[in-house]
Amino acid sequence: MLIKKAADLRESDVTPKETFLRRREFLAVAGSTAVAVATNGLGPVFTGTATALAQNPSAQKLANLKKSPFSTDEKLNSYKDVTTYNNFYEFGLDKADPSKYAHTLKPRPWSVVVEGQCAKPGTYNIEDILKYAPLEERIYRLRCVEAWSMVVPWVGYPLSEFLKRFEPTSKAKYVEFRTLVDTRQMPGQTEPALNWPYVEGLRMDEAMHPLTLLGLGLYGEVLPNQNGAPIRLVVPWKYGFKSIKSIVRVRFVENEPINTWKQQQSSEYGFYANVNPQVDHPRWTQGSERRLGEFFRRKTLMFNGYGDQVASLYAGMDLRKNY
């Protein structure tokens, strides 16, 4: 039985609206500071971009974030929205469950096992992983298969920077990811809601695509537990379930991995799971979505609006079959 514990966030933790509305200034200042630091070699004199907005005082800040040309300038969803509305069934099926129960997850110490078709398999520590490449802030749209969406200021670096360190061989056609299994840390796993561990996968070219992010934080601080601490994927042109959370295992493989939702219900969820307004979920429409914070639905964009960058990955493929 689950004992309810109050969420760690208090009303006072919410971003004051004035601060929120001034976020561009913070970003601009942070950007120019990062440039100044880089050119003058002053060291870390400035801490964080959106950190000034993020409201969890105990969270570890991530400093010197690069801005990214891939970021959207759409209105951000609030820190509260992003951290209290989560699908993370390892902590319960309700959207509010992860923010209530994910305090049991211990994101430190943490290591990731890398194995399969690569020259440098091994176990890698999260503290080192954080330093493999300069951290960037990437403001992406997130579109859930349930037809809601939000805009999140992620922190991380391209997944390609991570994967290429392990020197995948020519046999590595796909890469598979697994979430932690530990019923003490993830009490939702005592229920067979899904077949644990949660498994996801990407084709190698998808994984190496510059848009694909290894997520290590959001709103200028390390990932909150409920958002998949300490390390997750962010694949913005695919439905949210592809962006696996709390990763402990990465495996380079020859054959297409069987991802959890496809295994659960293959008529409704596929391997590719590209956001596609022309291919409905068998039970509901994917032609439109509700952006959190808006009342009316808006049209869903092909590849979640990232078609210019990623459509070529799927040239010649029947996206109706490969949903």
Added chain:
Amino acid sequence: MFKPAAWLACLAPAALLVYHGFQSELGANPVETITNSTGIWTLRLIVIGLAITPLRWASGLNQLINYRRLIGLFAFFYGTLHFLTYFILDHQLQFTGLWDDVVKRPYITAGFTAFVLMIPLAITSTGGWIRRMGGRQWNRLHRLIYITALAAVLHYFWKVKLDATYPVYYGIGVAVLLGIRLWLQYHRKPASQ
């Protein structure tokens, strides 16, 4: 004499929604919260309404019948709010979009059927209509609520993404309440319906 209390109890879920709405406490997705709350209260009130007749038979408390119309009308009230949330916010009151959904998506077909069948029941809920129609005809018409209840459960069952526990519970509840009626029809003749 408990009617005002029953009234307030039935109104409470809507009042809470309004209150939380003003406090901005409907969560990150208020539309979803409103849709889910009005939907589940529709189904709960349908089930409670269906339980009244068997409870009367079992307990002999005939005054329970005095609450049936109130509960039924509140079920219709929440069903209407549920439908309007969807019709206004998802379809912006466009009938073509609504109809496409009704025809194409089984869970909408079921939900829409459940709602539409409640309309004649709400209209004919007055004493005047009972007199005009005659008790027998009226009773027959109001058996439409059985179809509404089954369709509402199906609607719920088809909507959930993964965990069908609650839809199944409600399904069992409705099946038992309808089963009792069937069973009694074959095994004895109750005093009234």
